[in-house]
Amino acid sequence: MPRGSARPVVRPLFAQIEDLLVDRLRSGEWKPGEPLPSESEFAEAYRVSQGTVRKAIARMAADNLVVRFRGRGTFVASHTNEREHSHFFHLHRDDGTKDFPQSRIISCRRRKAGLDMTRRLHLDAGADVTVIERLRVIGGAVRAIETIMVPEERFRGLGAMRGEDLPNELYPLYETRYGVRVIRAEERLKAVAADAREAEALGVTVGSPLLEIDRTAMTYADVPVEWRRSRCNTEKHFYFSALR
């Protein structure tokens, strides 16, 4: 999507503080789940008022970069937290409830990136990628088949992992094992027809309509780190999107 607009020449103080703090987050100075220094410490260190630091951190909290607790402190957001678990999973049962998906790995291999991957993941030609194929089981039934592509460079050794060792949720793994924190994602949805392989995996007839979810996941500074394509049987589920 058309993103990223030119920055104004002069930035407010709080925005500059925010930039500095986001840079320090990106550098890994504080790991996911760890506490940041307090507002007053930052205020003193940067020689600005506490209110200015507050505004900077409030924006980081609004962007889900950190979470704040009164009386406890400010912590780097983490996908390992229960609250953020499946934060990016938008399939709901028709009755509106949301039950969390299980994963069943089909394959996990290392490959050379195709042209599409190099473009989506901002890779050089010939770069290595790990490609994971898996089924997603919701409420006991296979509801989606998913292809996940990540650069080997950032996730060294992932391509050599055995399927049984891969967890249900990948983003916590990205965080803890590779220090890659997924911040936001963009999804492109289409209706497509099931091919023979998909139809068999999902237990539907060839040509059945499937919801394709094409996701690019990004870390700090909008750098893409994962490309994922799911094809979902939406007979009993829907993808939820809130507009405002």
Add this chain to the structure above:
Amino acid sequence: MPRGSARPVVRPLFAQIEDLLVDRLRSGEWKPGEPLPSESEFAEAYRVSQGTVRKAIARMAADNLVVRFRGRGTFVASHTNEREHSHFFHLHRDDGTKDFPQSRIISCRRRKAGLDMTRRLHLDAGADVTVIERLRVIGGAVRAIETIMVPEERFRGLGAMRGEDLPNELYPLYETRYGVRVIRAEERLKAVAADAREAEALGVTVGSPLLEIDRTAMTYADVPVEWRRSRCNTEKHFYFSALR
């Protein structure tokens, strides 16, 4: 969707001010596009500091209830503004560009609400509704067929309008003619198979996969005012969703 949680017993001042202002917005005290009184006026009237009013209005701006301009003032948000035009339309061309849809009315009739409509629109049994059917033309080709359902009570006389008199965009009409401002919407997406009628309208074969977008549009206080169901040919377009 599971929405609306219990309010805390004691609400901060700024939140109370926000509630009061939203109530006054809802009452129609200021029409879309019109200016609100200034921060300092509200501060004096409610006997709170200007900073507290600022925080209340900032939240209303974040919710797209109002728009603010430095030097000019605060204005009630309106779908008639260019910026908000097609704000809720999420279909993009495959190349990422977004061109705006034209509408071709198929029919516009008054009916008795079915059980589904009474439930979706919070109506009494036997209530009258206006049902509009139309095609959406994007880039010269028919890309979607759409059914729109609104309560006659709120949109009196809409059901008697001739198709030629209905504009491309309905939300500006809702605003100017009926004083109904759409604030937010929820969409549920599925992949479905085209039936004979849809296939003919969209120029695809029967059974082709279509993206169904099922939207409930709401005004202030999450009151539903429109139910809309679109079935889209996504061969050359995708539905965009940003996750954070």
Add this chain to the structure above:
DNA sequence: GAGTGGTCTAGACCACTGT
């Protein structure tokens, strides 16, 4: 009790708009 973030105030200065 010391330390955290959340609320609220009061006042200053600024950029920008309309006249």
Add this chain to the structure above:
DNA sequence: CAGTGGTCTAGACCACTCT
């Protein structure tokens, strides 16, 4: 020019957590 919203400061009080 007066009036608007945007930024920044400094300080007070609060609810809450940890030890």
